[in-house]
Amino acid sequence: MKIKVSAVLLFVISCFHAQEITDRDAFEKCRKENSKKICLSDKDEDNVLFYLDQCPEKAGILENKGCPWPDTDHDGVIDKDDLCPDLSGEKDNNGCPWTDFDGDGVLDKDDPCPADFGYASDDPQKNGCMKEDCKKKYEEGQARLKKFQEESKLVDYNKLQDKIINDLNLNLLKEENVVVFNKNQMITCGTIPGKNYYCPAYYDYETPVYSTEHFWNDKAVEKIYDKLPKNIIFASNYEGLGSGAEYEKDTILNRNNKQVRILDQYKVEHETLLYPKHKNIQTKINKYSSLFIKILKNDFENKIKVMIVYKNTDDHFGEKYIITYQYLDNQWKTIETNKEK
Structure with missing residues (x-):
């Protein structure tokens, strides 16, 4: 018997909280167009009452006025967390696509040479890099050119x-x-x-x-x-x-x-x-x-x-x-x- 009484008491308390009006102006505005019962209802069961819910037919969250957060680019990252809301991207990159600045097919995150067009390699130190040591080749070339110029100046x-x-x-x-x-x-x-x-x-x-x-x-x-x-x-x-x-x-x-x-x-x-x-x-x-x-x-x-x-x-x-x-x-x-x- 004590168990039944406790259950009824908890139900009454929860109903009391559910019916608590937190925004009197919004409630009164709703009452002008709907019944009190409707204004205090929660059809989408998202715990946001009708008079506060701007998306009463779709479950959302109170923080977004009862609406679900949008995902404009449909990449699985909601707009509020998406640094590229209009461009489909990756969750691991805050909703943005991984870039390939040099256009060599190796994504910048995997490319130790992101600014120089290179080739794919199983070696992570060379993946997306030139096949040659460009700095070394440049220095050797300059030394060779200087020697030519010295030889031929007369x-x-x-x-x-x-x-x-x-x-x-x-x-x-x-x-x-x-x-x-x-x-x-x-x-x-x-x-x-x-x-x-x-x-x-x-x-x-x-x-x-x-x-x-x-x-x-x-x-x-x-x-x-x-x-x-x-x-x-x-x-x-x-x-x-x-x-x-x-x-x-x-x-x-x-x-x-x-x-x-x-x-x-x-x-x-x-x-x-x-x-x-x-x-x-x-x-x-x-x-x-x-x-x-x-x-x-x-x-x-x-x-x-x-x-x-x-x-x-x-x-x-x-x-x-x-x-x-x-x-x-x-x-x-x-x-x-x-x-x-």
Whole structure:
């Protein structure tokens, strides 16, 4: 009997607390539109009475006025605890997605090199890092470059330019018209700089002190013009993906010139300027030789490796020569010549 009385007493006390009005103004506002019974009801059983519950049909918490906390991005982290409420993320990262700053596929939290594009590795110390020690490679490269610069500071590269041009074999240029490629550019279509898992290049490693661009200055253009007893067209050569040629349309020499059209190897016409050496000039040119000069490599002891290609209309590949020059006794000397196919 005592047990039954105690149970009834606890029920009455709980009901009393459940019916306790904590916000008289909110209760009176509710009573104007609903009955007292409804205002004191708790349909969603979240212990927030109807007159205080802004979500009476959905269980919530008193702290949020009887409504559940929202999760806007549906990532399982409620907005009040979510540092990225509009972006689905991870619970372990306060509701934000794990970032990959360098875009190498290794998340920053697992990447000891988060700012440098790298490669995935089972070694946690290398995971997301370059395949090389970039700091070490940079220091070694700078030391190598300094050595090159010290060796070559008294070298006369104008004499090398003269030597290369004077040694050209004009007998290998058979046509009356010659296309001279005075510009060379490597095209790397479709690649993303730096994203090859290796350290970025800080300078031209093969030709650090004298490159093709150094060779082909205004003086070289004039010297080639004076050297060749041919009608001359200047052009740019593009290597790599999207390789091809672009023929010069603008005046680059203060010499007589004439607008002509030239057919390339694919029989496509291009407008260009021709610098004539002969009186009989055709306006459409489909037969011509070409001359290509490229500095391949600088080596210690002041050695320079040069590639020269002579090509004629009837020879698709042309004749290629790799010539090594060395600066000895204030002169450039040919120390090796190899013909390649």
